[in-house]
Amino acid sequence: xxxxxxxxxxxxxxxxxxxxxxxxxxxxxxxxxxxxxxxxxxxxxxxxxxxxxxxxxxxxxxxxxxxxxxxxxxxxxxxxxxxxxxxxxxxxxxxxxxxxxxxxxxxxxxxxxxxxxxxxxxxxxxxxxxxxxxxxxxxxxxxxxxxxxxxxxxxxxxxxxxxxxxxxxxxxxxxxxxxxxxxxxxxxxxxxxxxxxxxxxxxxxxxxxxxxxxxxxxxxxxxxxxxxxxxxxxxxxxxxxxxxxxxxxxxxxxxxxxxxxxxxxxxxxxxxxxxxxxxxxxxxxxxxxxxxxxxxxxxxxxxxxxxxxxxxxxxxxxxxxxxxxxxxxxxxxxxxxxxxxxxxxxxxxxxxxxxxxxxxxxxxxxxxxxxxxxxxxxxxxxxxxxxxxxxxxxxxxxxxxxxxxxxxxxxxxxxxxxxxxxxxxxxxxxxxxxxxxxxxxxxxxxxxxxxxxxxxxxxxxxxxxxxxxxxxxxxxxxxxxxxxxxxxxxxxxxxxxxxxxxxxxxxxxxxxxxxxxxxxxxxxxxxxxxxxxxxxxxxxxxxxxxxxxxxxxxxxxxxxxxxxxxxxxxxxxxxxxxxxxxxxxxxxxxxxxxxxxxxxxxxxxxxxxxxxxxxxxxxxxxxxxxxxxxxxxxxxxxxxxxxxxxxxxxxxxxxxxxxxxxxxxxxxxxxxxxxxxxxxxxxxxxxxxxxxxxxxxxxxxxxxxxxxxxxxxxxxxxxxxxxxxxxxxxxxxxxxxxxxxxxxxxxxxxxxxx
Numbered sequence: 065x066x067x068x069x070x071x072x073x074x075x076x077x078x079x080x081x082x083x084x085x086x087x088x089x090x091x092x093x094x095x096x097x098x099x100x101x102x103x104x105x106x107x108x109x110x111x112x113x114x115x116x117x118x119x120x121x122x123x124x125x126x127x128x129x130x131x132x133x134x135x136x137x138x139x140x141x142x143x144x145x146x147x148x149x150x151x152x153x154x155x156x157x158x159x160x161x162x163x164x165x166x167x168x169x170x171x172x173x174x175x176x177x178x179x180x181x182x183x184x185x186x187x188x189x190x191x192x193x194x195x196x197x198x199x200x201x202x203x204x205x206x207x208x209x210x211x212x213x214x215x216x217x218x219x220x221x222x223x224x225x226x227x228x229x230x231x232x233x234x235x236x237x238x239x240x241x242x243x244x245x246x247x248x249x250x251x252x253x254x255x256x257x258x259x260x261x262x263x264x265x266x267x268x269x270x271x272x273x274x275x276x277x278x279x280x281x282x283x284x285x286x287x288x289x290x291x292x293x294x295x296x297x298x299x300x301x302x303x304x305x306x307x308x309x310x311x312x313x314x315x316x317x318x319x320x321x322x323x324x325x326x327x328x329x330x331x332x333x334x335x336x337x338x339x340x341x342x343x344x345x346x347x348x349x350x351x352x353x354x355x356x357x358x359x360x361x362x363x364x365x366x367x368x369x370x371x372x373x374x375x376x377x378x379x380x381x382x383x384x385x386x387x388x389x390x391x392x393x394x395x396x397x398x399x400x401x402x403x404x405x406x407x408x409x410x411x412x413x414x415x416x417x418x419x420x421x422x423x424x425x426x427x428x429x430x431x432x433x434x435x436x437x438x439x440x441x442x443x444x445x446x447x448x449x450x451x452x453x454x455x456x457x458x459x460x461x462x463x464x465x466x467x468x469x470x471x472x473x474x475x476x477x478x479x480x481x482x483x484x485x486x487x488x489x490x491x492x493x494x495x496x497x498x499x500x501x502x503x504x505x506x507x508x509x510x511x512x513x514x515x516x517x518x519x520x521x522x523x524x525x526x527x528x529x530x531x532x533x534x535x536x537x538x539x540x541x542x543x544x545x546x547x548x549x550x551x552x553x554x555x556x557x558x559x560x561x562x563x564x565x566x567x568x569x570x571x572x573x574x575x576x577x578x579x580x581x582x583x584x585x586x587x588x589x590x591x592x593x594x595x596x597x598x599x600x601x602x603x604x605x606x607x608x609x610x611x612x613x614x615x616x617x618x619x620x621x622x623x624x625x626x627x628x629x630x631x632x633x634x635x636x637x638x639x640x641x642x643x644x645x646x647x648x649x650x651x652x653x654x655x656x657x658x659x660x661x662x663x664x665x666x667x668x669x670x671x672x673x674x675x676x677x678x679x680x681x682x683x684x685x686x687x688x689x690x691x692x693x694x695x696x697x698x699x700x701x702x703x704x705x706x707x708x709x710x711x712x713x714x715x716x717x718x719x720x721x722x723x724x725x726x727x728x729x730x731x732x733x734x735x736x737x738x739x740x741x742x743x744x745x746x747x748x749x750x751x752x753x754x755x756x757x758x759x760x761x762x763x764x765x766x767x768x769x770x771x772x773x774x775x776x777x778x779x780x781x782x783x784x785x786x787x788x789x790x791x792x793x794x795x796x797x798x799x800x801x802x803x804x805x806x807x808x809x810x811x812x813x814x815x816x817x818x
Contacts, residue, residue, distance in 0.1 A: 114332045115195060115263065116363050119469045120401050121462045123149040124266075124440040126199065129160055131444040132175040137188035143445045143455075144194055148462025153266045153438075154185055156198035156256050158249075159205065159235065167255065169209050169216070169248055186260040197334060198256055201268040202249045204228045204235030216244040218276040221295065226276060239276035240314040240352075241284050250325045257329045264334025264363070265326050270319060271351025275307065285310055296349065304348050311352035319353075319361045336364040338405065342392045342485070343504035345493045355396075356487070356527065365393045366403045366438055370411040371418050371426060371756075378412060380755040382508070383747075384515045384729060386426050390435030391477050392485070395523040398476045398736060404430050405438040408454035414442040417454040419756030427461040428747040428808040432731025434475040437461060464810075468783050471812050475733035475743060480718065481710065482524035482537040483510060488547035489526075492579040498599065499633045501692055506543035506569060509694035513706045516726035518768070519719055526552060534559040539714050542568035543691045549577035553586040560590050561679030565713040567706075569686040570635060571599075591685040592643030592676030596636030602688065605655055606630035608647040609667040615646045617673065617684070617708045621701070626666065629701040632689035639671050646673040673705065684709045721769040725750065728763055728805065732770070743783070744770065744800065745810035762786075766802040775815040783810040 123144050127135075144152050155162040161172050163182035182198065189196040210217055210225065218226035218239040228235040238244040253265060277293055285293050288310045294303045323335045339358040359365070367389045372378045386404055393402035406426060410418045427437060439458050446455035465472060485507070493503035514521050524533060524540065529552060534540060540559065545568070553573060560566055573586035574595060584595045600606075607630050613622035621628065628647060639645055649670040651663045676683045690702035711719060720730065724746070731745040750761040764787075777793025787804030789811060798813060 114363075116332075116334045116336075117399065117401060119465050119473050120151060120364065120403060120436040120438070121149045121465055122151045122153060122403065122436075122438040123147060123445075124153040124199075124405070124438055125155075125445055126440065126442045127155045127162060127181075128443060129173050129175050132162065132173050132177075132179065132181055134448075135179075135181050135184075135444070136448075137184045139448060140185060140445050141188045141192050141194060143447050144189075145192060147439075147456055147459050148466055149194075149439070149458075150466070151195035151197065151263070152185070152189055153197040153199055154182070156182055156200050156262075156265075158201035158252070158268075159203075163256070163260070165252070165255070167248065167252060169205070169213055169244065171206060171209050182256070182260055186262060190261055195263045196261075197264045197266050197336075198260070198262045199266045199268055200249075200253065200256075202238060202245050202252075203269040203272060204231070204237045205244070206233060206235065210236040213244070215279075216242050216248065217278070218242065218272065218274075218281075219278040221275075221277045223277065226272075226274060237272050237274075237276075239272055239278060239281055240311075240318040241276075241280035242278060243280075245318060246321060250321055253322065253325050254328075257326065257333065263332070264336065265322075267319075267322060267335065267337040270337050271315065271353040273347075273349070273351050275349060281314075284314065288313075301348065308349060308352060311349075312354065312357065315352040316357055316360070319357065323361055334363045336362045336366055338366050338368045339393065341367065341369070342389065343490075343502070343507075345490060345503050348494050354487075359396050363400070364403055365397060365400050366405050367393060368405045370405075370407050371422050372410055372412055374412045380422065382512075383422075383425055383429055383749050384511060385508075386429040386435070387433050387515070387729065387731075388508075388511055390430055390433045391479075391522045394434060394476045395482075395485075396525060396528070399474075401436050402434070403436045403438045405440050407440045407442070408446065408457045409441055409443070409449070409451065411442075415449075416451045417457075420454055420457050421751075421757040421760060422755065423454065423457045424460070424807060425747060425749055425757065425760075427458055428745075429729060431461055431465065431472075432729065432733075432745040432747050432808075432810075433477045434472070434731075434733040436465070464784060468812075471741070471781075471783070472743065474735055474737045476736055477522050478520050478732045478734050478742065479522040480537060480714065481514070481519060481521040481539045481541065483507060483521055483541045483543060484526070484529075484545050485523045486526040486545045486547055488549070488577045488579065489545050492547050492575065495579070499689075499692075501632070501689075501696075505695045506689065506691040509691035509696075509702075510541055510543045510706065512694055513691075513703055514710065515729055516703070517707045517710075518722045518724060518728075518730045519707075519710060520730075520732050529555055531555055531558060534564060537564070538718065539565045539567065539710065541710075542566060542572045544570045544689065545572045547575045547577050547579055548573040548586055550586070552577075556587065557590060557678075560681035560683060563680035565681055566590060566683045567685075567709050567713060568683065569691050570633065570689050574635075588640075590676065590678050590683045591637075592640045592674050592678075592683065593637040593671060593685065593687065594640070596638050596670065598636040600634045600636065600649075602630040602634040602649075602652075603632055605652050606634070607650040607653065607666075608672045608688075609650050610646075611648050611667060611671075612644060612646045615644070615675070616712045617646055617675075617705050620708075621704070628705070629693075629699045630672070630688060631686075631693040631699075631702055632696070634672060634688040636670055637687045638669075639674060640676075642676065643671075644675040645671040646675060648672060682713060684713060718771055718773075720771065722767060724766045724768070725763065727751075728766065730768070731810075740775070740778075740815045742813040742815070743810060744768070744798075744813060745783075745808065746802065746805050748805045748807050760807055763805045764803065766805060768800045768802075770798045770800070772796055772798055772815055774817055776818045777813060778816050779814045781812040783812055785809050 693702040735741040790801040
């Protein structure tokens with residue numbers, strides 16, 4: 065059956081085309097085979113897309129002032145091409161100008177000596193087919209510029225200048241309402257785009273922290289709500305929240321002006337800046353630019369994520385964080401390129417390299433779920449930097465994308481399982497919580513379990529949730545989603561009633577969307593328990609008693625133990641009559657003195673893990689925090705029950721089967737534009753016990769059996785191998801046998817409905 069035969073693709077938008085072609089089957093969006101005519105038209109859709117929705121491989125050089133002395137555009141452009149990048153982002157200016165800026169607030173680089181580096185590099189890039197973006201930075205100015213225009217910048221309450229103290233020299237801050245960020249910034253961008261053939265603008269550090277009391281802010285806030293600006297330490301949380309609502313509006317207005325200025329030079333001109341960390345909570349008064357603002361304004365979604373942070377005490381991010389970022393960004397805006405900004409040289413010690421193997425693994429992790437790369441160097445190009453050891457660390461990954469761009473374009477992760485991401489819950493973590501955990505601990509723990517068990521997943525954002533969205537998933541995971549609006553409760557209730565599956569932990573739905581406590585879980589009907597009004601710290605000397613020894617979540621353990629590890633904090637809950645209790649709270653067993661380490665009764669009346677049927681659906685609820693425990697200390701009991709719960713609710717037959725160890729990470733993406741086309745990939749993280757990675761240990765004889773409900777394999781292409789790869793198909797499944805995995809392998813699969 066050809067469902068496209070009556071569709072005129074030329075009259076439909078790309079989004080309408082995707083929607084028209086989607087078929088829902090078994091909790092996954094799949095796509096039937098296309099006729100030759102439809103297939104050729106779908107390819108034309110990609111050709112019609114702007115360049116910034118094509119596979120991106122971006123090099124970013126944040127030039128220092130002294131780099132202007134020996135700047136060689138041939139070395140730069142030749143390096144960009146050899147490294148496999150197809151776009152360059154380079155300084156235009158703001159704090160320091162790298163072009164002959166004629167505007168009154170110009171601050172020309174003293175090392176330019178009459179040169180116009182921006183003109184030179186723009187012309188050289190165009191001659192060699194490289195896209196080029198100008199980096200602008202309007203967060204603040206040096207004292208010399210401030211002294212010329214003191215009324216253009218942010219003020220403290222006493223009208224002294226607001227200063228940026230983490231910089232050397234300290235910079236004078238500009239707020240969203242001052243002439244510097246508005247009139248001057250827009251005139252600056254206009255001058256740059258008029259004078260140089262740039263493909264867009266990277267807006268560095270678009271936000272500012274704190275409360276500005278300049279006359280422009282005072283007047284604008286008065287017009288907004290008739291009140292005076294609040295004061296830190298004197299105003300109530302509600303007054304500060306009202307201020308933040310206005311500040312977000314001011315930030316939106318500011319960025320909207322910048323975008324309109326850029327787009328006035330052509331819709332193909334890019335406006336982009338960093339999307340902040342998906343786990344960043346921020347203070348109650350912050351810069352007013354949230355993830356949602358970024359999604360509303362930027363053409364390319366870029367999340368800054370270096371292997372290590374800019375701090376005195378360094379730690380290495382988990383490898384799968386790179387995957388998580390892409391899955392998150394693709395969940396929000398699948399049609400846009402999702403990009404991780406990383407650095408071959410670090411963000412803290414910028415003049416020496418990051419560990420090379422870690423960077424390579426980071427890149428393959430990004431690529432495996434449909435992401436792209438933005439390599440940021442804080443010096444001149446690597447071949448002439450102080451430390452050149454990572455000069456071509458991204459070459460393999462970039463050239464892989466370049467070689468297979470047509471097959472990789474427009475891909476999103478395959479997913480039947482959605483992790484619920486709640487913005488109100490994230491904001492609630494600005495408060496001091498009794499549990500003293502960080503936002504994201506539960507999500508990271510849940511993701512670790514899924515990734516280690518090779519279970520595909522993505523994210524469901526609370527702002528985007530709908531009945532239609534939920535129907536795309538066979539399982540919705542609610543990892544400690546404290547805050548939940550009544551509309552969300554109704555949607556999830558209907559979803560389960562109609563046959564959906566839910567797995568939830570701890571305080572999910574115990575607060576409303578504003579963070580106000582409820583007397584009971586809003587989802588108590590789904591969970592099968594009521595809240596008993598207490599939360600217990602069960603991190604130490606606490607256990608769970610296995611009450612249903614034959615239940616699939618604990619049967620394997622119950623043959624050898626009556627007790628399981630208890631997880632972080634636990635809520636007192638009271639089971640409803642219909643619920644199946646799997647585990648119960650054990651009264652605290654104090655370990656000192658050891659002679660007294662016993663209790664009269666191991667099991668209490670309060671459950672920790674329950675299964676509940678509601679309508680046609682099913683729910684597993686944990687009254688404790690196995691997800692947080694996995695992230696914070698990784699006990700096997702927590703990992704096991706979470707993995708088993710997912711497999712039990714979804715059905716093992718609907719999930720990939722594999723003999724691969726947890727250190728092998730799986731990527732599985734599908735084309736949004738050409739139904740039936742997929743990319744399967746593996747990333748090896750097997751190494752010694754400590755980060756950074758010293759050496760990768762090859763893994764051999766891996767097998768994966770992937771479910772393709774209603775489809776059969778018609779062709780495949782090996783994109784990257786490190787030994788033989790055998791691909792076989794049978795109705796509803798594709799099996800891959802991989803002889804050897806050193807760092808990364810990938811296979812393109814094409815299926816059709818039988």
